Amino acid sequence: MASSPFTSLACPIDGGALHCNGKSWHCSAGxxxxxxRQGYVHLLPVQNKRSKDPGDNKEMVAARQRFLNAGYYQPIADAVCRAVFQDDASIRSLSCLDAGCGEGYYLRCLSDSAPEGTGLTLLGLDISKSAVLAAARQDKNPTWVVGSxxxxPVLPETLDRILCLFGFPVYQEFSRVLRAGGELIEVESGSDHLRELREIIYPELKESRQVPDTAPEGFSVLEKSAVCFSLELPDQNAIADLLAMTPHFYRGSTKGLARIQELESLSVTVEATIRRLEKN
Structure with missing residues (x-):
């Protein structure tokens, strides 16, 4: 089902409503x-950047795009779609933000799985310009924004759903832009996520951070579930693409990363925890 662009954007400088004239967005303050030309808008002021080019670089984005488009994480995408729609045929419209959208894979899956008759208004936001550029090139329907x-850069109480998938949640901001009763869908790594990969990279594994049972301030937990499956990576290219998507690409030692590069195939466990949180 085709999605439509999200239009309730806010000026990142003064918070006022942005209006689109076809070639640009502007606020009443000027x-x-x-x-x-690729179809995205840059709403990350220079003073809010921590580096010249924050977020994933072109090579990391390309690796993520190849890996996800190959369908390796399709079970996670399916679980996210179920969490968003809840098999509720009465939903006629939903506005959804993917906060940390990367190259847009999960929003594309969401659009493809929307129930008949449900209108989707989609916004993808990422701090990486390279990621947003890749997303805009693959799907012109959502609004794509470089932001934080x-x-x-969203007006208060204008969203029904927010996705934060293996990302960096800012609950106060999420609460501000969600409507009352709106939901945040979170996906975080489980304790066994990519265990086999980590065992090769590190001499000793650290305990993974557990996803809490309690909700952050301003939210209530509606549901907590897990997705766990075995993933067969058939060649070094797939292994390298997966590694480039993870923090282990930077954290691993030279010896550990060299061991990964010697592999011809790899079987890994994928474990993700999914939480549905409702804004109070």
Missing amino acids: HNFDIA NANL
Whole structure:
């Protein structure tokens, strides 16, 4: 089902409503943000950047795109879609933000799985310009924005759903932009996630952070579930793409990463915890 763009954007400088004239977004205070020819808009002010080019670089984005488009994480995408729609045929419209959208895989899956008659208004946001550029090239329907979860360029109480998938949640901001009763869908790594990969990289595994049972302030837990499956990576290219998607690419020692590069195939456990949180 085709999705439509999200239009309730806010100026990242003064918080006022942004209006689109076809080639740019502007607010009443005169701040103007051009829409790139690829179809995204940059709403991350220079003063809010921690580096010149924050987020994933082109090589990491390309690796993520190859890996996800190959369908390796399809069971996670399916679980996210079920969490969003809940088999509720009465839902006629949903506005959804993917906060940390990467190259847009999960929003594309969401659009493809929307129940008949449900209208989707989609916004994908990432701090990486390379990721948003890749997302915009693959799907023109959502609104794609370079921005930060710490200062979402979104008007208050305009969203029904937020996805935060293996990302960096900012609960105060999420609560601000969700409507009352809106839901946050979180996905985080489980304790055995990519255990076999980690055992090769590190001499000793650290205990994984457990996803809490309690809700952050302003939210209530509706549901907590897990997705766990075995993944067969048939060649070094697939292994390298998976590694590039993880923090282990930077944290691993030279020796550990060299051992990964010697592998011809790898079987890994994928374990993700999914939480549905409702805004109070």
